[in-house]
Amino acid sequence: MCLIVSDVTSDTPAPLSAIEQRVLDAALECSARWGxxxxxxxxxxxxxxxxxxxxxxxxxxxxxxxxESLRVRExxxxxxxxxxxxxxxxxxxxxxxxxxxxxxxxxxxxxHLASMLxxxxxxxxxxxxxxxxxxxxxxxSMTLIPLARPFMAxxxxxxxxxxxxxxxxxxxxxxxEDVDLTDEADARRFLAPVLAVAAGAGSEHPxxxxxxxx
Amino acid sequence: MCLIVSDVTSDTPAPLSAIEQRVLDAALECSARWGxxxxxxxxxxxxxxxxxxxxxxxxxxxxxxxxESLRVRExxxxxxxxxxxxxxxxxxxxxxxxxxxxxxxxxxxxxHLASMLxxxxxxxxxxxxxxxxxxxxxxxSMTLIPLARPFMAxxxxxxxxxxxxxxxxxxxxxxxEDVDLTDEADARRFLAPVLAVAAGAGSEHPxxxxxxxx
DNA sequence: GACGCTGAGACACAGTGTGTCTTATCGTCT
DNA sequence: AGACGATAAGACACACTGTGTCTCAGCGTC
Numbered sequence: 001m002c003l004i005v006s007d008v009t010s011d012t013p014a015p016l017s018a019i020e021q022r023v024l025d026a027a028l029e030c031s032a033r034w035g036x037x038x039x040x041x042x043x044x045x046x047x048x049x050x051x052x053x054x055x056x057x058x059x060x061x062x063x064x065x066x067x068e069s070l071r072v073r074e075x076x077x078x079x080x081x082x083x084x085x086x087x088x089x090x091x092x093x094x095x096x097x098x099x100x101x102x103x104x105x106x107x108x109x110x111x112h113l114a115s116m117l118x119x120x121x122x123x124x125x126x127x128x129x130x131x132x133x134x135x136x137x138x139x140x141s142m143t144l145i146p147l148a149r150p151f152m153a154x155x156x157x158x159x160x161x162x163x164x165x166x167x168x169x170x171x172x173x174x175x176x177e178d179v180d181l182t183d184e185a186d187a188r189r190f191l192a193p194v195l196a197v198a199a200g201a202g203s204e205h206p207x208x209x210x211x212x213x214x
Numbered sequence: 215m216c217l218i219v220s221d222v223t224s225d226t227p228a229p230l231s232a233i234e235q236r237v238l239d240a241a242l243e244c245s246a247r248w249g250x251x252x253x254x255x256x257x258x259x260x261x262x263x264x265x266x267x268x269x270x271x272x273x274x275x276x277x278x279x280x281x282e283s284l285r286v287r288e289x290x291x292x293x294x295x296x297x298x299x300x301x302x303x304x305x306x307x308x309x310x311x312x313x314x315x316x317x318x319x320x321x322x323x324x325x326h327l328a329s330m331l332x333x334x335x336x337x338x339x340x341x342x343x344x345x346x347x348x349x350x351x352x353x354x355s356m357t358l359i360p361l362a363r364p365f366m367a368x369x370x371x372x373x374x375x376x377x378x379x380x381x382x383x384x385x386x387x388x389x390x391e392d393v394d395l396t397d398e399a400d401a402r403r404f405l406a407p408v409l410a411v412a413a414g415a416g417s418e419h420p421x422x423x424x425x426x427x428x
Numbered sequence: 429g430a431c432g433c434t435g436a437g438a439c440a441c442a443g444t445g446t447g448t449c450t451t452a453t454c455g456t457c458t
Numbered sequence: 459a460g461a462c463g464a465t466a467a468g469a470c471a472c473a474c475t476g477t478g479t480c481t482c483a484g485c486g487t488c
Binding site: 063 | 446447449
Binding site: 050 | 464465466467468
């Protein structure tokens with residue numbers, strides 16, 4: 001609990017300077033071209049025009065810290081765009097459907113993500129599932145809970161968003177024949193029951209009944 | 215002189231086995247994805263399903279030898295395709311124009327070449343100009359001199375082919391606003407004078423007058 | 429059963445990227 | 459003009475990783 005709070009507050013620790021942005025841009029470009037594992041700090045330095053020394057100054061800890069910053073930045077950009085797309089929704093269903101559709105479309109149109117998935121599936125998948133998923137869900141919650149406020153209590157919204165985020169990523173990574181989540185009507189048809197169940201069940205009993213006995 | 219002969223005869227030293235082809239395929243794929251400098255033998259081994267030990271067995275000398283074989287194979291494939299495209303030409307001009315046009319189109323459609331040029335201009339350019347150009351010209355001569363035989367003496371054809379190969383590569387690397395060598399009519403209009411001059415001058419006096427005095 | 433071929437792994441070595449320095453250079457502010 | 463902060467450039471030791479060469483085991487073929 002404490003961890004989560006400190007995590008959330010430290011999510012926007014410092015607005016990045018222009019030079020840091022340039023470094024991250026270069027890192028994004030390089031990793032898209034060569035894959036995360038094959039990029040060197042030197043590549044990023046050359047590509048950004050920022051000296052290696054300065055990169056270490058800005059991102060003490062080197063590559064790991066740098067790419068962590070990059071992931072945070074990209075994630076924030078992603079959800080900032082998502083928010084502007086869905087802010088005007090006038091019902092819970094609208095909000096959720098449009099969020100899923102917009103997110104899926106963004107993911108599908110992301111050339112960098114596609115390169116990463118192609119050239120380094122391990123790393124990229126990790127950032128979409130095990131390692132990165134909690135953060136993604138946290139960002140999704142921070143973005144969407146306020147927008148869901150008029151329709152739903154934060155606690156219930158949180159559970160629905162968690163579910164939808166997982167579904168979105170799963171259907172992005174392994175599209176189903178049955179539903180195309182980039183198509184709004186299709187997505188609405190598919191998501192309506194899910195939303196109904198999740199929303200309905202929410203207030204009654206916890207979504208994860210205690211199974212620690214088995 | 216002696217060198218050239220030995221070079222030509224050693225150009226087709228051994229037909230590659232299926233497993234060697236697989237290795238080269240993998241090398242091509244890997245280098246297209248990551249760039250020549252970033253590919254490891256391990257990548258190629260994994261990608262081809264051939265063990266590292268075997269790769270060194272087939273290409274003693276490692277990466278350098280392997281990629282040399284790859285370049286030879288690609289070059290041969292290129293000119294084999296070119297020959298089938300232009301074999302039916304019924305005049306010298308036809309032959310030369312169609313060769314240039316076909317070659318230019320092939321170069322422009324070559325995704326691997328494009329990747330290499332994008333990610334590692336130095337290496338790729340070297341193979342198209344300083345280091346690789348003599349070989350390209352040699353292959354072009356071997357391919358086209360026989361086809362030009364009905365219209366032109368080998369010695370003259372050799373000089374014309376040399377010239378056209380250089381022009382083709384130059385216009386591929388730095389296209390001109392004035393002429394589009396992928397367009398046959400355009401190329402014909404552009405090349406006709408060149409062909410006339412080169413062919414005409416050939417029989418009269420050497421194309422490289424002795425300037426050793428300066 | 430002998431043979432050839434391939435994969436798997438160990439090995440020393442060289443090369444290169446890393447992360448941390450120090451120093452030089454630039455632009456800005458006072 | 460001088461002082462200051464920020465950045466580039468380069469040196470450095472270190473660790474890691476890719477290389478090239480082994481040896482050995484497994485497999486199929488003759």
